[in-house]
Amino acid sequence: MTGYFIFRGMAPFGSSTILTVDLGQQYVDFFSYYRSTILSHPSTFFYSFAKDLGGDTLGIFAYYLMSPLNVIILLFPGKLLSSGILILTLLKYGLSGLSFAWMLMKLKLQTSWRVIAFATSYALMGWMIANQLNVIWLDVLILLPLVIYGLIKLLDTQKPWTFIIWFTVLLIDNYYMAWMVAIFTVLFTIFHLFESNQHLKQSIRSFVRYAVSGLTSVLVAAAFLIPVGFSLSQSKGTYTETAIKWSTEYFPFNMVAKLIPGSFNFDQMPDGQPNIFIGMLLTIAFLLFIFDSRWSRKTRIVAGLISIFFICSFFLQPLDLLWHAGQFPVWYPYRFSFLFSFWMLYLAAKQLNEDFKPSPYGLIIVTVFLVIIYAFLFHYLDKITYINNVELSFSVAISAISLIWMIVPSSRSPLLHELLFMMVVIGESATNAFTSLNNISYVSQSEFGNYTKQLDKTSSKLKSIDSGFYRVGQTFLRTKDDPMQGDYNSGSHFGSTLEPSIPAFMGSIGQLDGDGFVTYTNGTQVTDSLLSMQYFMTSKTVTNLSGKTKTVSSLPEVSNKPDLNRQKEISSDTLTKTYKNKSALSIAFGASKAIKSLVLKTKDPIMYQSELYKVLSGDKSATLLFDVQNFDNVTFVNLPTVTQITGSMLTRKQVLEPAEVKLKFTPKTNDSYYLTLGSALDSDSATFYLNGKELKQYPTYRHTIVINVASQQKDKPITFTIKLAKQSIWLQNVSLYRLNQTYFKQLNQSIKSQDLKITSHSNTKITGNIDIKKKNQVLMTTIPYSKGWHIKIDGKKVKTTKVIKTFMAADITKGHHKVVFYYRSPYLMTGIVISTITIISLAGVVIYKKRK
Known part of the structure; x- marks a missing residue:
């Protein structure tokens, strides 16, 4: 694999990186964190x-970052982080x-040089190659053999410690993978x-001993698992499926294509078949086990039933859900397929x-099975996008060589027999890794390194200017x-442990959101104020030698924010500017008690912001914070003319000709103007232009968003253009609003007069002083509500409440x-107590047995 990465x-071997998909968009940032x-x-x-506006991070560590191997990352700061992740990945392959x-050697299953071939097939199995980018899961392949060895030792010798130790390590390392391994151990x-042919009573005792040992591991890890479990119940656990449907997810025989080397590409990530490749020679050996009379009939029947259970789990929804702890995976389906491998x-x-010595009966059945597989795959090859004719033909050749290897006795040439085995197994595994990973594109080192260097530079400079508590847009x-x-603190996050209340709130105020992410890029002056966005980092336009301007590509723009021209620029470098928002509120402030009973039902983000503020x-x-504005002129190009903009469905007149809608207005004041766009107007349906310049906008959103289109531009014409990317378009929630600047300033000063003056802060403790000047007030915060947060006012603990279904107040x-x-x-202390009692009890048992 090192050779492949160098190639x-x-x-650190060239200008590319190992970063791709979630590894490049999520995990690399978690490693920096x-x-x-x-x-x-x-x-x-x-x-x-x-983490978004603030959130529990035990869940992030438990799901993403508890591998002890991650200490390697400490040696690779900033732009070198991509090199550290590659070294980490290689180490996980090797281990x-x-x-x-x-x-294999401890159990005496294999003792010759063949061990190297088996180890290579295991380390380069299809699941490992397909999930190389999910480096957070790879530890399970290191720990699984140790857990199984401990389990066999427990069942055969009644010695539980090896199993308890390694299963406890796995529970702490990655509870998600541990759940799947736990099912497999049953x-x-x-x-x-x-297989061991124990009598019934002895088997029951052994099974009970196994169950008690597994429970012991859970109790030892309770200090970690219980608080993590609660954290996940408030985030990831809320997406657990409650309705079970006995239905198939695809035609089951399709998965045989996954036995072919190279059977993986990008399209298989979101919705594909299980990755079960181990190489044809070893697959044939696995199939022959079922027909080999050297093993007892009941052993082969149980092995066959377990195999059938695995295969059914790959296409029956209820079994699929069981392995995934009650949740359908978002991308990377059949994550438990490594266990079948x-x-x-x-x-x-x-x-x-x-x-x-292969039995003729078994070889005939397996050969017929292979012929059926290849006939099926060649017939439907045009419908299978992740393998081609060359890969399929290569697999046929490997299968033929494998069958010949099994038929020809090793006694004729033992050395040649072993070398051929090694060449076939290792060669096919390497071929699968090479062809599969070549189907994926990767982030360049310059794209990652230059951006990371600039981000660190800008955020570090801001910290040197202001060491207080604030959020940054x-x-x-x-x-x-x-x-x-x-x-730095902000309002964006992408992760499986995101609390659902945050996307719900962000979507209601016009931000981009989804089940696992929020992106604070479309703030108005009102939301910037409310959410303590005290500073804003922006990309800077530079002038090249020809006198033309361009935005530097290493800082990809995702929003338009002319209202920053109202803020003071506090720092600048070659690529960025930083502004200070004088209207930003503190993280806590005095507010009207009416907020406790406020229920906002509007789906208009502008009205939501107005009523809340x-x-x-x-x-x-009755004064309005935002006023609805009319467009002065609307031009339709290759589209029918309509009198009502918002809600209209438009279809191209000439199918092959460009089509666009031009919305024009001239601001009559210097106030800020905002345009709303419904989720139907996403990047797939249209591109947007503001005064002829393409408007950069983060593409993914499911609610109506808010775009800032003007600020301090009185009497200057504004043209907003919607260019169709499809034949039809729905002008969903297209409305223009003006912020009443004078009224906003009045409300802002009223709230700001009761700001919390922070005297000290960390991520888990904030101290400050506040002057409440009115009666019937609450201490309002923009800290997301959590049972973990507590408030003391003048030394006395007070009860916290959840307001607008999102934030904490008292x-x-x-x-x-x-x-x-x-x-x-x-529940951290609860977990610690349980773990402590368990460990002390175990120590007592050991001492008692030794004395006895």
Whole structure:
């Protein structure tokens, strides 16, 4: 694999990187966050304001970052992080093969040079290659052989410690993969008990001993699992399926294509078949196990039933859900297929022992099966996008060589027999890795390194200017986890542990959101103020030698924000400018008690912002914060003319001719103007232009978004153009609004007069002073509500409540107060107590047995 990465020129060996898809858009930022947590502020292990508006991070560590091998990442700062991830990935490849080889030798399943071939097939199995980019999961291949060795030792010798230790490590390393392994250990225990031919009572005792040992591992890891479990119940766990449907997900026989080398491409990531490739020679050996009379009939029947259970799990929804803990995977389907590959390799290793002599009956059945597979694949090859004729023909040749190898006795030339085995297995595994990984595109080192260097430079300069607590907005973005990469507080995040209340709130105020992400790029002056967006980082236009201007490509723009011309520029460098928002509120402030009973049902983000801000200030007047504006002129090109813009469905008159809608208006004031666009107007349906310049906009959103189109541009014509990308378009929620600047300033000053003056802060504790000048007020925060947050006012703990289904608030009286916010991971102490009692009890048992 090192040779392959050098060949592809991946950093540190060239100008490319190993980063792709989630590894490049998510995990690399989490690794940067891991570095900052370990090296700078350990409190972010529990909570971080770099996760959207603030969120529990135990779940992030549990799901993404608990591998002990991650310490390697500490050696690779900034733009070198991509090189560190490649070294980490290589280490996981190597340790996976080593672990499997060690298990084979300890169990005496294989003792010759064949161990190297088996280890290579295991480390380069189809699942590993397809999920190389999910480097967070790869530890399971290292730990699985150790867990199974411990399980066999437990069942055969009644010694549980090896199993307990390694399964505990797996639970802490990645609870998600541990769940799948736990299900597999049940199946493996049943198989081993039948294979060892124990009588019924002994088998029951062994199974109970296994169950107790597994439970012991869970109790030892409780200090970690219980708080993580609660955290996930508030985020990822809320997406668990409750309705079970007994239906198939695809035609089952399609998965045989996954036995072919190179059977993986980008299209297989979101919705494909299980990755079960291990090489044809070892697949044939696995199939022959079922027909080999050397093994007892009940052993072969149980092995066959377990194999059938695996195969059914690959296409029956309820079984698929079982392996995935009740949730359908978002991309990367059949994540448990590595267990089937392990199962096949384990049985193949048992089959290809020194006594191996294939039965003619078994060979005939397997050969017929292979002929049917290849006939099916050649017939439907044009419908299978992830393999081609060359790869399929290569597989046929490998299968033929494998069958010949099994038929010809090794006694005629033992050395040649072993070398051929090694060449076939290792060669096919390498071919699969090479062809599969060549189907994926990767981020260049310059794209990642230059952006990361600039982001770190800009955020570090801001910290040197202001060391206080604040959030930072930005108009450029490489990933939604930029705040974790640059180590600053913001409002964007992409991760499986995102609390659902945050996307719901962000969508309601016109931001981009989804089930697993939020992106704060479309803020108005109102939301910037409300959410403490005290600073904004923007990309800077530069002038080249010809006198023309261009936006630097290393800082991809994702929003238009002319209202920043109202803010003060505080720093600037070659590529960026940073502005200070004087209207930004503190993280906590005094607000009207009416916020506790406010229920906002409008789906118009502008109206939502207006009503929310007015209620917080206690203003009950009929004055509007935003006024609806009319367009002065609308031009339709190659489209029918309509009198009502919003809600209209337009279809091209001439199918092959360009079509566009031009919306024109001239601001009558210097106030800020905002345009709303419904989710039907996404990047797939249209492109947008503001005064002839393409409007950069993050493409993914499911609610109506808000775009800033003018600020301090009185009497200057504005043209917003919608160019159709399809034949028809729905002008969903296309409306223009003007912010009443004078009224906004009045409301802002009213709320800001009761701001919390922060005296000290960390991610888990904020201290400050506040003067409440009115009666019937609450201490309102823009900290997302969580049972982990607690508030003390003047030294006394007060009850917190959840307002507008999102944020934390508490009652407060008029006057001067000292306020302390502090975060404690829920059920952390409960878990620690359980783990401590379990460990002490285990130590007591060991001491008692030794004395006895």
